[in-house]
Amino acid sequence: MIGHELGGRYEIIERIGGGGMALVYKAHDILLGRNVAIKVLRQQFVDDEEFIRRFRREAQSAASLSHPNVVSIYDVGQEGEIHYIVMEYIEGFNLNEIIKDRAPLQVEESVRIAAQICDALDHAHQNQIIHRDIKPHNILIGRNGRVKVTDFGIARAVTSTTITQTGSVLGSVHYFSPEHAKGVITGEKSDLYSLGIVLYQMLTATLPFLGESPISVALKHLQEEFDDPRGVNPLIPQSVENIILKSMRKNPSERYHSAKEMLKDLDTCLLPERRNEPKIQFAEADADQTRAMPAIKSMKREASYSRAKKLFDEDDDDDNKIEDKRNKKWVRPTLWITLTLVILISMAGVIWYVNNKLVVPEVTIPNVINLQEDIAVAELTELGIVIEDPIIRTYKEDFEEGVVYDQSKKEGTVVKAGSVIRLFVGTAKPLAVMPEVKGKTFAEASEKLIALKVKKDNISENPAYSDEPPGTVIGQEPEADAKFNAETVEVILTVSKGKETFDMPDLVSMTRSKAESEIKKVGLKLLGVEEESSFKYEKGLVTRQWPYDAKSTVSIGEEVKIFVSTGYPPEALNYTFNLPVAPVEEGKNSKIRIEYSDARNDDGEKKEWGTKTVKSTQVFSVDLVLAPNKDAVVILYRDGVFFDTYTISYVDAKNGSVPDVFVPQEDPVPPTSEEDLEIIPDPGDVNPEDTTTMLQSSSKDKAPKDKPDKSKKGNKGIVKTSKKP
Incomplete structure (x- = not known):
């Protein structure tokens, strides 16, 4: 088994223990990444249905319990002929190893261990589970001192009526309760008796009952008293000895009534006021006196002899009288002899009749369990055994429908022909x-x-x-x-999982029909469509969506409203701005790039008009949309370098008073004096009713005296801009 991967997830590491029914291995749970203990049914029992049932019952019993002092069951499985139980792995030792190594244990340690065992038994008993095999081998002590009760292999429900399986008593004989040894009903108090023995062994390093054979030990549980614990170990407090004495009473009614009661005693027994309490006393039962009773047959024989003697004495007196009177001695003896012969012959005839007519032959009851009902009935009827009517029919786990699972008279019982037997037949499991x-x-x-x-x-x-x-x-x-x-x-x-959610799609700038189609596609509902004017979006395009913006979380079935542009508002003004441009040097290429922003760019983002290469002076038209509260801006770059910015106001465009623009020079010369330029106010500061002035060079403008004449390399002057109302 070492190295084998059981159930596709448990890698066997090493063998760590075993008992008569199963072997225990340490394994690693590959799926959960933890060590576990795996109990595997021995191979010689894989074909034994009884052992398999016991093995499964262990898992069922322990799995129904959830307690810090009970070993947890993780999994149960079968792989081929391997039956296994996966359980909690405890790093530590079992109590039997600890007792062998260093018993007698300290009183405080022994009481602490017993209290944890008792707590586990209390939980099991409350869940209607009797362990029935409490012994040091089944008590694990972790490295943290935590006590764990394990091995529920022979645990049974409280309603069980026997402790025997296939003719043998289960459990460990040194820890038997008297009722356990007798094979009668065992209950909670049997577990407490066994716990008392475990506590006795921890404190004294010996067992209360020892013998040459299991039978002799079992008889001592039934008949003999054990040595007081304090007589073996004087260091045991009287309060602790009292717990052992009470838990190990042969009469179950004199023991603790429950594990909870015993646990309460264990929790308080080491208190200073209890350590030296008086020794517990129990009422002694009156011994039955043995009386010599005369045998019934002997009494009857003596009475018959007396009556017969008296009768014959009386007859003799009569014969003597007759003989005296008639002198016929032979008559009466002959009569009695004849009568005796007749009686003897009659008795012989009766005996012959009884032997031949009334004596019923004896038969031995066969085992019909696991046979089909009709086969079992036929076999018993052939032997002359009468089947009790009605046959008991109930569901029985592990037995198929129509199969006998029990019989009132056990196999091997000798009975008279004609005796009645009751059969128990399994039915289909009730659904x-x-x-x-x-x-x-x-x-x-x-x-x-x-x-x-x-x-x-x-x-x-x-x-x-x-x-x-x-x-x-x-x-x-x-x-x-x-x-x-x-x-x-x-x-x-x-x-x-709740409503399905997803990111809201961006409907803005879609056409109305495309937006409606997208809403339907993702499982949303159209709440409505509302029209509004817009500088930014052309007519027919979605301007905004409500109440969910793009990329916000939305659920299927939610409603969405869209707003569709009707075009520019009535106050919008279309204006073409004519921008003159010139190369750095006439006849040589210069790259001109133009950006602009107008009422359509409400976020201030600039738009690219385009890039052109020019060799001579040209005028480029930039189409703008103006709004009362939004000026247009045109930015000029030449050969990748910023050249100038031009602002066109709504008022100037509407009044036709947009200033004219100079043709860019090759190398603009800054003015040297105020006489060279006519300074005009900013268009934004001019009253719309006034005539707009323009920044222009003087008609008498000449190149500065200290500068060479560059008229051959470039042009300068005024280009009037076209206006649209």
Whole structure:
């Protein structure tokens, strides 16, 4: 097994223990990345249905418990002929190893360990589970001191009526309770008796009952008293000895009534006021006196002899009288002899009749368990055994329908022909009804299904979008009221993820028809369409969307409203700005780039008009849209260098008073005196009613005296801009 990967996820590392029924390995859970302990049924038992049932029962018993002092069960599986249980791995030792290594243990440590075992038993008993095999070998002590109870291999429900399996008593004989040894009903108090022995062994390093054979030890549990713990170890406080004495009483009614009661005693026994309490006393039962009773047969024989003697004495007296009177001695003896012979012959005849007519032959009861009902009935009828009517028919786990799972008289019992036997026949497993779990949370639905014995691993979640709150069950398979087998059913619960969400698409600048199509495509609803004028967007284009902006989170089915442009507002003014440009040097190429912004750029972003290469002076037309509160700006670059900025106001354009623009010079010369330029006010400061003045060079302008004449290399002057009303 070492190195084997069990179940596709458990890599066996090493063997760490084992018992009569199973071997225990340390393994690594590849899926969850943790170490686990795996108990594997021994190979010699893989074909034994009884051992397999016990093995499965261990997992079922322990898995139903959830307590810090009980080893947790993680998984149960079968791979081929390998039956295994995956459980919590405890780093540490079992109590038996600790006792062998350093017993007797300190009183405080022993009481602490016993209290944790008792706490685990209290939890198990509350869940109707009796362990039935409490012993140091089944108590694990972690490195942190935590006590863990394990090995529920022979645990049974409280309603069990026997502790025997296939003719043998289960459990460990040194830790048996008296009722356990007798094979009668065992309950919670049997576990407490075994715990008392464990506490006794921890404190004294010995067992209370020892013998040469298991039978002799079992008889001592039934008949003999054990040595007081303090007689073996005087360091044991009287309060602790009292707990051992009470838990190990042969009469269950004199023991603790529950594990909780014993736990309370363990929690307080080391308090200063209790350590030296008086020794516990128990009422002694009156011994039955043995009386010599005369044997019934002997009494009857003596009475018959007396009556016969008296009768014959009386007859002799009569014969003597007759003999005296008639002198016929031979008559009466002859009569009695004849009568005796007749009686003897009659008795012989009766004996012969009884032997031949009334004596019923004896038969041995066969084992008909696991046989089909009709075969079992035929076999018993052939032997002359009468089948009690009606046959008991109930569901029995591990038995198929129509198969005998029990019989009132056990195999090997000798009975008279004609005796009655009761048969118990299995039926099909009753199917449960699937409850309605829609509207519940997944956790609530799972809890309800697990209560109906549905395996947790067989309940799966299928997330789906819906209008229901997230986490709500909106569908189930099988449907409510359907019949199902709890052991095999696969339940699929459809759980709401809430409404489906996605990023809102950007509808702005789309045409109306395209925007409506996009809204429908993503599963939204069109709340309405509203028209509005816009400088930025041409007629027919979407100007904005409400209430969800682009890239905001939106759910399917939500409503969206769009606004569509009707074109520029009435006050908008279309204006063509004629911009003269010239190369740096006439006849040589210069690259001219123009940017602009107008009422259509409400965010101040500049638009690219274009780039041109010129060799001579030219005029480029820039089409602008002006608004009362938004001036247009044209920016000129020459050979990649910023050249100038031109502002066109709405008022100037409307009044036809936009200033004329100079033709760019090759190398503009800054003015040398105020006489060279006529300074005019900024157009923004001019009253619209006034005549707009222009910044222009003087008609008498000449090149400065200290500068060479550059008239041959470039042009200068005024270019009047065209105006549109």
